[in-house]
Structures are given as C-alpha cells and as structure tokens.
Amino acid sequence: xxxxxxxxxxxxxxxxxxxxxxxxxxxxxxxxxxxxxxxxxxxxxxxxxxxxxxxxxxxxxxxxxxxxxxxxxxxxxxxxxxxxxxxxxxxxxxxxxxxxxxxxxxxxxxxxxxxxxxxxxxxxxxxxxxxxxxxxxxxxxxxxxxxxxxxxxxxxxxxxxxxxxxxxxxxxxxxxxxxxxxxxxxxxxxxxxxxxxxxxxxxxxxxxxxxxxxxxxxxxxxxxxxxxxxxxxxxxxxxxxxx
Numbered sequence: 001x002x003x004x005x006x007x008x009x010x011x012x013x014x015x016x017x018x019x020x021x022x023x024x025x026x027x028x029x030x031x032x033x034x035x036x037x038x039x040x041x042x043x044x045x046x047x048x049x050x051x052x053x054x055x056x057x058x059x060x061x062x063x064x065x066x067x068x069x070x071x072x073x074x075x076x077x078x079x080x081x082x083x084x085x086x087x088x089x090x091x092x093x094x095x096x097x098x099x100x101x102x103x104x105x106x107x108x109x110x111x112x113x114x115x116x117x118x119x120x121x122x123x124x125x126x127x128x129x130x131x132x133x134x135x136x137x138x139x140x141x142x143x144x145x146x147x148x149x150x151x152x153x154x155x156x157x158x159x160x161x162x163x164x165x166x167x168x169x170x171x172x173x174x175x176x177x178x179x180x181x182x183x184x185x186x187x188x189x190x191x192x193x194x195x196x197x198x199x200x201x202x203x204x205x206x207x208x209x210x211x212x213x214x215x216x217x218x219x220x221x222x223x224x225x226x227x228x229x230x231x232x233x234x235x236x237x238x239x240x241x242x243x
Contacts, residue, residue: 030075037068037217039240041092043225045232056101056112057232063095064126066219066238074139084137084164084208089173092236095126103127103177103196110197110231121182129175129198137166137206162210168219169203197230199223208242215242 068090
C-alpha cells in the first residue's frame with residue numbers, strides 16, 4: 001500500500017513538473033491574441049487644453065470616444081522582458097464642446113466657425129477619423145503564467161504586474177464631420193466626408209500597464225492632428241482600458 005502511495009506521489013509530481021515545463025516552453029515563444037482599446041480622446045494646443053482659452057475647437061471628453069481593434073503578438077526576449085507588437089484599426093472621435101462648432105474647409109486651410117443659422121437648435125458636432133496602425137511596446141511582465149495558449153481571444157487570467165512604453169505609427173483611412181440639430185422640431189444630421197487637412201500619418205508614444213486582468217493605456221500623438229499651416233497646432237491624446 002505504501003509503495004502504491006509513494007508511486008502515485010512520484011507520478012503526480014512528475015506530471016506537475018511536465019505541465020510546468022510545457023507552460024514555460026509555451027511562454028518563451030510568440031503568442032497571439034486580439035483585444036480592444038476603449039477610452040476617450042482630447043487635444044492639447046502648446047501643451048494646454050483649448051478649453052482654457054474658450055477655443056471653438058475645445059473638445060468635450062465625454063462622447064469623444066476612442067476605439068481600437070488590436071491584433072497583438074507577444075514575443076519573449078529575456079527574463080521578464082517581452083516585446084508586444086502588432087497592428088490595429090482605430091477611431092478618433094472628437095466631440096466639440098460647443099455643439100454649434102463647424103469646420104469650414106477653404107482652399108489652403110480650415111477654419112472653425114459657429115453655425116450661422118439662428119433657427120436651429122444644435123445638439124452635437126464632432127470630427128471622426130480612422131487609422132491603420134502598427135504598434136511596438138517593450139513590456140516588463142511579472143506574471144507567473146504569461147500565456148496558456150498560443151492563440152487566444154485575449155490573454156487568459158494573469159497574476160502580477162506589467163508595464164511597457166513604446167510607440168506607434170498610423171495611416172489615415174477616412175475622416176468626416178457630423179452635426180446633429182433640430183429645426184422646427186425635426187431632428188437632422190449633416191455628415192460630410194472630407195480630409196479636412198488632417199495629417200495622413202500619425203505617430204506617437206504608448207504607455208501600457210496592468211495588474212491581474214485589468215490593463216490601461218495612454219496614447220500621445222507626437223505628430224500634429226492637422227497638416228502644417230492648414231489648421232491649429234493640436235496634438236491628440238487618448239487613454240482608457242484594454243479588454
């Protein structure tokens with residue numbers, strides 16, 4: 001009986017060691033997952049919020065949603081150091097503080113004006129642009145078990161703290177403005193698709209941090225939102241959670 005118990009313990013320990021070794025080998029390669037950025041956007045002008053100067057392009061954070069679909073690869077480098085890299089499609093939504101704000105595109109620049117129609121009741125005005133991006137973020141990940149599968153919808157439950165700082169670059173796919181208002185009790189929407197002299201390329205820095213199953217991100221565009229001398233000198237930033 002004692003021999004059987006001893007044999008069972010040896011077998012169980014051997015199986016645990018084998019599973020541990022398999023998990024270790026899996027974590028040393030490259031793992032893929034899909035996740036989502038959900039947050040809010042805002043802008044800075046010379047490091048100051050346009051709201052402080054009552055600028056017509058001041059942004060209302062609530063409603064200026066940031067959304068991205070990320071295809072993420074995580075490659076082990078050494079120790080707790082990993083390289084997180086991949087592509088994404090993201091959307092900037094900038095909801096103007098003043099619902100009467102409109103973007104008027106001239107021949108060589110844009111101007112922000114107030115809707116001149118006195119008979120309308122303004123509800124919402126926003127600028128939206130979408131981008132195709134590549135992102136590279138070196139990460140220090142102190143989780144006990146970084147990945148349990150080679151592919152997952154999202155990384156499985158993680159234990160420990162992780163943080164990383166890297167960069168991204170993106171190409172603009174589309175942009176448009178949308179104004180919602182009421183006239184004589186009738187709700188209307190004006191949607192105009194145009195480049196509005198937005199920069200074709202964007203690039204910036206990305207900070208990520210997480211603990212257990214909670215991850216956050218902060219993006220800051222080093223590139224300006226509009227092309228040089230075509231609009232105000234604005235830098236966009238966003239922050240939120242990764243799910």
